[in-house]
Amino acid sequence: MFKYTCLNPIARLGLDLMTDAFVETDKYEEANAVLVRSAKMHDMELGEELLAIARAGAGVNNIPVEECAKKGIVVFNTPGANANAVKELVIAGMLLASRDIIGGVNWVDTQEGNENVGAAAEKQKKQYAGEEIYGKKLGVIGLGAIGARVANAASGLGMKVLGYDPYISVDTAWNLSSTVEHIKDINEIFKNCDFITVHVPLTADTKNTIDDKAIELMKDGVVILNFSRDGLVNEDALLKGLENGKIKKYVTDFATPGVIGNEDTIVIPHLGASTKEAEDNCAVMAVNQLVNYIENGNIKNSVNFPNCDLGVCEVAGRVGIFHKNITNMIGQFTAILAEAGINIEKMTNQSKGDFAYTLIDTAATVTDDLKAKIAAVDGVIKVRVVK
Numbered sequence: 001m002f003k004y005t006c007l008n009p010i011a012r013l014g015l016d017l018m019t020d021a022f023v024e025t026d027k028y029e030e031a032n033a034v035l036v037r038s039a040k041m042h043d044m045e046l047g048e049e050l051l052a053i054a055r056a057g058a059g060v061n062n063i064p065v066e067e068c069a070k071k072g073i074v075v076f077n078t079p080g081a082n083a084n085a086v087k088e089l090v091i092a093g094m095l096l097a098s099r100d101i102i103g104g105v106n107w108v109d110t111q112e113g114n115e116n117v118g119a120a121a122e123k124q125k126k127q128y129a130g131e132e133i134y135g136k137k138l139g140v141i142g143l144g145a146i147g148a149r150v151a152n153a154a155s156g157l158g159m160k161v162l163g164y165d166p167y168i169s170v171d172t173a174w175n176l177s178s179t180v181e182h183i184k185d186i187n188e189i190f191k192n193c194d195f196i197t198v199h200v201p202l203t204a205d206t207k208n209t210i211d212d213k214a215i216e217l218m219k220d221g222v223v224i225l226n227f228s229r230d231g232l233v234n235e236d237a238l239l240k241g242l243e244n245g246k247i248k249k250y251v252t253d254f255a256t257p258g259v260i261g262n263e264d265t266i267v268i269p270h271l272g273a274s275t276k277e278a279e280d281n282c283a284v285m286a287v288n289q290l291v292n293y294i295e296n297g298n299i300k301n302s303v304n305f306p307n308c309d310l311g312v313c314e315v316a317g318r319v320g321i322f323h324k325n326i327t328n329m330i331g332q333f334t335a336i337l338a339e340a341g342i343n344i345e346k347m348t349n350q351s352k353g354d355f356a357y358t359l360i361d362t363a364a365t366v367t368d369d370l371k372a373k374i375a376a377v378d379g380v381i382k383v384r385v386v387k
């Protein structure tokens with residue numbers, strides 16, 4: 001029996017897909033599988049029992065991904081599963097920044113008991129007049145699952161869209177509206193756009209994508225939207241830009257002490273993925289991937305190990321070997337099995353960056369002795385006998 005734990009609430013629709021091989025525990029220390037959304041895992045111990053972590057969502061900056069790889073713990077995420085939800089909120093964010101809907105609605109709330117509220121509203125409404133987004137220039141930094149959807153939707157609303165992503169995938173490029181202008185120099189986004197929205201993961205490379213230098217290049221009255229992670233926008237530079245009027249509005253999904261309570265910020269409490277549809281999609285994908293890995297050793301949508309799929313094991317044994325991506329590993333594994341007289345029925349080996357995974361179906365079960373021999377090969381991180 002495998003034990004799983006949820007570090008955040010995970011949608012029932014997903015949890016119901018856990019098979020009879022799993023039982024829930026509220027003790028993280030004894031879990032073989034973890035389901036998580038935004039809970040920070042960097043300070044949590046990665047115990048010997050832990051086989052896999054599934055992030056029901058896209059961003060994995062709350063998980064020690066590299067450390068997990070070094071221990072053979074597979075980290076999954078659910079690419080695209082919440083992208084539509086975020087896209088819709090980004091469009092809402094642009095509208096909220098362009099028309100003072102929040103100010104107007106708040107004013108109406110103050111009029112409770114006013115019999116003449118209709119007439120008062122007609123007098124008051126000029127305070128909340130705004131602009132349309134139609135015809136305005138939107139710069140999208142990062143054209144992945146969310147950025148591409150935002151670009152297409154904004155284009156459909158009549159915005160002129162400029163997109164920047166040096167690592168864009170072929171699939172995304174195919175799905176991008178032909179009206180989206182492909183920008184090769186990020187500074188062109190900074191210089192030309194009325195709205196700039198960031199949709200990249202937070203990494204050492206992308207931290208402070210929007211800093212003093214970037215803001216200096218921007219048009220006066222620019223609106224910046226950040227539904228990705230707070231660290232992508234340098235807060236000191238942002239506050240300076242808001243203070244001197246360069247930035248008209250900052251719309252963000254990330255509340256920090258620095259950005260709340262400022263009349264030019266619209267701060268949403270991380271609601272990007274908080275729709276029933278997104279929560280269901282993420283939970284279903286996360287659980288399916290976890291179960292397939294734990295029961296079959298197959299890997300799909302891992303951020304630290306490669307995709308690998310041998311289907312359901314129909315022979316006597318299956319062993320999964322996590323190892324460094326170096327030469328002569330497979331030769332050593334097959335030699336150990338051959339020496340033990342075990343025939344290999346099927347095998348796959350894939351790599352991702354510095355790490356690799358070899359999955360082997362065998363005509364006989366891999367014994368503890370053989371497992372130890374494989375584990376002793378220089379460069380092997382972990383050996384898991386799946387069957």
Ligand SMILES: NC(=O)c1ccc[n+]([C@@H]2O[C@H](COP(=O)([O-])OP(=O)(O)OC[C@H]3O[C@@H](n4cnc5c(N)ncnc54)[C@H](O)[C@@H]3O)[C@@H](O)[C@H]2O)c1
Pocket residue numbers: 057058059060079080082083086141142143144145146147164165166167168169199200201202205206227228229253270271272273274
């Ligand atoms: N607010 C929310 O609730 C919410 C929900 C989902 C995702 N997110 C955040 O949004 C981010 C993006 O999500 P996604 O689903 O679109 O991910 P994704 O992986 O599909 O897309 C990320 C894109 O960024 C691009 N990229 C990477 N580095 C770049 C760089 N330096 N410059 C330009 N482009 C670069 C990649 O090529 C990729 O196309 C996530 O990493 C997460 O932090 C937030």
Ligand SMILES: O=C(O)CC[C@@H](O)C(=O)O
Pocket residue numbers: 037038056057058059060082270272273274
């Ligand atoms: O789980 C959430 O609510 C937020 C998820 C989001 O930030 C993500 O990166 O997918």
